[in-house]
Amino acid sequence: MRYMMFxxxxxxxxxxxxxxxxxxxxxxxxxxxxxxxxxxRPVDDATTVRVRKDELLVTDGPFxxxxxxIVGFDILDCGDLDEAIxxxxxxxxxxxxRLELRPFWPIED
Amino acid sequence: xxSDERRAAPDVRVRQALNTVVSTERVAVVATLxxxxxxWDLAEDCVQDAVEKALARWPVAGGPRxxxxxxxxxxxxxxxxxxxxRQTERTKLAEVAIMDELERxxxxxxxxxxxxxxxxxxxxCHPALPVESRVALTLKTIAGLSTSEIARxxxxxxxxxxxxxxxxxxxxxKAGIPYRVPxxxxxxxxxxxxxxxxxxxxxxxxxxPDGHLAAEALRLARLLVDLLPDEDEARGLLALIxxxxxxxxxxxxxxxxxxxxxxQDRSAWDRSLIDEGLWHLRRAASTERPTGTYRLQxxxxxCHATAPDAGSTDWAAIVNHYDALxxxxxxxxxxxxxxxxxxxxxxxxxxxxxxxxxSGAPELASYHLLPxxxxxxxxxxxxxxxxxxxxxxxxxxxxxxxxxxxxxxxLQECEH
Numbered sequence: 001m002r003y004m005m006f007x008x009x010x011x012x013x014x015x016x017x018x019x020x021x022x023x024x025x026x027x028x029x030x031x032x033x034x035x036x037x038x039x040x041r042p043v044d045d046a047t048t049v050r051v052r053k054d055e056l057l058v059t060d061g062p063f064x065x066x067x068x069x070i071v072g073f074d075i076l077d078c079g080d081l082d083e084a085i086x087x088x089x090x091x092x093x094x095x096x097x098r099l100e101l102r103p104f105w106p107i108e109d
Numbered sequence: 110x111x112s113d114e115r116r117a118a119p120d121v122r123v124r125q126a127l128n129t130v131v132s133t134e135r136v137a138v139v140a141t142l143x144x145x146x147x148x149w150d151l152a153e154d155c156v157q158d159a160v161e162k163a164l165a166r167w168p169v170a171g172g173p174r175x176x177x178x179x180x181x182x183x184x185x186x187x188x189x190x191x192x193x194x195r196q197t198e199r200t201k202l203a204e205v206a207i208m209d210e211l212e213r214x215x216x217x218x219x220x221x222x223x224x225x226x227x228x229x230x231x232x233x234c235h236p237a238l239p240v241e242s243r244v245a246l247t248l249k250t251i252a253g254l255s256t257s258e259i260a261r262x263x264x265x266x267x268x269x270x271x272x273x274x275x276x277x278x279x280x281x282x283k284a285g286i287p288y289r290v291p292x293x294x295x296x297x298x299x300x301x302x303x304x305x306x307x308x309x310x311x312x313x314x315x316x317x318p319d320g321h322l323a324a325e326a327l328r329l330a331r332l333l334v335d336l337l338p339d340e341d342e343a344r345g346l347l348a349l350i351x352x353x354x355x356x357x358x359x360x361x362x363x364x365x366x367x368x369x370x371x372x373q374d375r376s377a378w379d380r381s382l383i384d385e386g387l388w389h390l391r392r393a394a395s396t397e398r399p400t401g402t403y404r405l406q407x408x409x410x411x412c413h414a415t416a417p418d419a420g421s422t423d424w425a426a427i428v429n430h431y432d433a434l435x436x437x438x439x440x441x442x443x444x445x446x447x448x449x450x451x452x453x454x455x456x457x458x459x460x461x462x463x464x465x466x467x468s469g470a471p472e473l474a475s476y477h478l479l480p481x482x483x484x485x486x487x488x489x490x491x492x493x494x495x496x497x498x499x500x501x502x503x504x505x506x507x508x509x510x511x512x513x514x515x516x517x518x519x520l521q522e523c524e525h
Contacts, residue, residue, distance in 0.1 A: 080285045
């Protein structure tokens, strides 16, 4: 099963001594469980796009007024949710922020 | 005996036999069918169907020699039937594979069946499900309660509860929650999640007049101990539930009013449940592991259950158990219970001092038992005016009608 893992910040997260993201990526890639993943520019650089009554509306900023910005994502390919949870729990942002696991919606459903 | 009674007697016996078989075997049949088909609704419907067939047939034709095997076979055949019918509508390879497995799965070894029940329990209590769904799913699928029974017990509507169950089952399948016993490195954590669900069910039923949920929690705890005999905290929870449930007949009077433990009729406590609790507590204590929260709470319940009368309660031991409990699980509510024990052990003045150190805890700000405990200490010191004030505060915060009636009674005693 494929899961989108959103990496989000959390004002109540723990302080980290060092960023171990690279080691995490190497480990998960080595196990063949990671399809792709990227860090994202901050929401200051976000652009929201809508079309209403055929009119294109382009606005500055993200579409949610939240403090829990998404700062990156990884697509995981796991046997089940427990495996995805286990992989997510090792990511440094599990301590410093929070991770959301969303299963892909398969075509046949 | 009239001829009517003679005809009725075997029917009643068959029904009782059926009920016993259903309550002990149902979960295993459901669990196996879920593993093989991956379809929770199909599994539950087929087992329900088998139960109804048994209810219709056994009183007439007599019960089968092996009722559990009978139920399994009928439920499995029903599942095969449903899958075959689905298949003619649209051929699905997955269902062909399931049918193959169902037909092969005729004589599953005993260990597989035990594993199936554990798989079911761990899946129902998976942490990725909302906690109220874990409770509902456990009661529905493992305890076999109906949707309306569960809705009534949790004071919610049947459609709300059905929705909750539907969403939980959907999440299990769509989010990839595995149907399995967790691997060793997850087992301790997941087991404590299961224990929490059973304890929640027990607490929801605690004090309820019919004791239905408490009895289900007791059955669930026994089942878990059967399946995980080396888990000392599971035994601790079973002991705790048994020792507390043993007092169920004496906790409220005929008018539904609460009776405090010191005033309960100890001769009406359920001796066999107490013995069961004490036995499991001894077994749990034989492990090398540090004593966990359920065992510590069960130790406290043991002190009450084994005291011949309220006056001979070993309050010093209870205070020690609370001290240990606070180390493992720091919580203002536990600290409040410890203060109550100190009040009995060292007198109300010492108890009041303990309460003073708790009065700032935000978790207790609207908890009626904080002023109620203060009131009780003041009443025992004869400081009736102060006690009355505290009882009034407690009355305003009390969550249930029975609590308010009890506090009102105490308040009147102080005002005289």
